[in-house]
Amino acid sequence: MIFLLAGIVLLLYSLLLLRFRAGWHALTIFNPAETIHHPYLSIVIATRNEEENLAILLEGLAMQDYPANRFEIIVSDDHSTDQTLTLAKQYKKQFNRLIILSGEPGCQGKKAALSAGIKIAGASLIITLDADVLIKKEFLTTLAQYSFQNTNDMIILPLMVSPDSTFRGIFESLEQLCLTTIAGGSAAMGNPILCNGAALAFTKQNYIDFHPANHYASGDDIFFMLNLKKKKNHTIRFLKSPHVIATTATAPTFRFFLMQRLRWLSKSAGYTDPLILYTAIIVLLANLSIPSLLFIHQGWIGSALLLVYKTIVDYSLVAKPAGFFGMKKTLRWFIPAAIIYPLYVVIICIALLFVKPTWKARRII
Secondary structure (H helix, E strand, C coil): CHHHHHHHHHHHHHHHHHHHHHHHHHCCCCCCCCCCCCCCEEEEEEECCCCCCHHHHHHHHHCCCCCHHHEEEEEEECCCCCCHHHHHHCCHHHCCCEEEECCCCCCCCHHHHHHHHHHCCCCCEEEEECCCEECCCCHHHHHHHHHHHCCCCEEECCEEEECCCCHHHHHHHHHHHHHHHHHHHHHHCCCCCCCCCCEEEEEHHHHHHHCCCCCCCCCCHHHHHHHHHCCCCCCEEECCCHHHCEEEECCCCHHHHHHHHHHHHHHHHHCCCHHHHHHHHHHHHHHHHHHHHHHCCCHHHHHHHHHHHHHHHHHHHHHHHHHHCCCCHHHHHHHHHHHHHHHHHHHHHHHHHHCCCECCCCECC
16 A cells, blocks of 8 residues: 555656656757847845855856946845955956945845845846856856847746765755756746746846745745746746856755755745645655655565656656756766665755754854
8 A cells, every 4th residue: 555655656756757857848948149239237146254166256257258337246245254255355346346245233144135235236137146156158148138038037047066076966966957957847837946046037126026025034036936926927937058057066065065955945834836835745755755665564675666767757857958967977876866865855854853954154044
C-alpha cells in the first residue's frame, strides 16, 4: 500500500516536471533587433559585508557595451561591518552615476536595503543584482533590447552557480540548474512560480504597486512576483539568452549553503499561490517517499526502483538546459547527486525545525 502511494506521488511528480520541461523547450532564444535602443536603466545592488565580491560586479558593469550615461548604479548597503562602503566609493569615478546608500539606524535587512535603493531610482526599469554575481558585457544591452521589444511587468533572468571542484559545489550547481529550468518553464506556461532577486528586472511602478508587505526581512522576490501574478493581464517573462546569464559562485561554506536553503524554505509558509504550493508538496513528498520505503520489509527494492525512475525524470528536465548553460560536463555527476538528494531534503526539513536561518550573521525571521 505504501509503495502504491509512493508510486502515485512519483507519477504526479513526473507529470509536473514534464510540464516544466515542455515550457522550457517552448522558450525561444532572444535575438535583439538590429536597431539598438538605450532606455535609461537603474541597477540596484543590496550589500552587506561584500568587500570580497562587489569589486568584481562593479568591474563587470564598467565593461558593459551599454552607453555609460544611460544607466545608474545604486549600491544600497545594509550596515556592513567590513570595507564594502569604502570599496564602493573607490569606483565613483568609473561611472557616470554611482549612488551609495548606507543603512539608516533601525532599518535593517536586505529587503529594506533594496526598498531604499529602488525608492530613489531614476529609471522606470529596475534591475536588481546580488553583489556576488558575474555578468557578461552584453548583459545590459540585451536586457534593454528585450524590454523595448516586449511589454514586461517583470523579466526573470537566468541564474547559474558556477561549480567548483568539490562535490558540494557541483551538487549546488545542479540544484540551481533545476531551479532555473523550472523558473523558465513555469514562466513560459504563463504561470511562473520561481524567480531570484540576484538577477531580476521589473518596472518601478509595479514595485510600488505590488511590493509585498510582510514580516520577512530577507529578499521578497518571489512574494513580489506572486503579487504581480494577481494583476490582470500581467506579463512576467523569462529572458532566455546566453548574454544575460548571471553567474554566482558556490556557497563558501556548508553553513552558508544550509542557511541559504533554510531562508528559502522558511518563507514558504507565506505562499498562497496554488501552483507553487502544489509543486512544493509534490516535490517534498516525492523525495520523502523514497527513504520512507526503507522502513518496511524489503522496502529497499521499491525505494531503489522509485529512485531510478525519479532520476530519469529529473535528468530529462535538465539535459537540454545544461547545454544552454554550458554545463554538460557537470551532468557526469548527476546520478550521484540524484542518489543523495532525497536524504538532503530530509536533512533540510529537520534542520528547519531546530535552526533559525540567518543572513550575514543576522536573524531574518
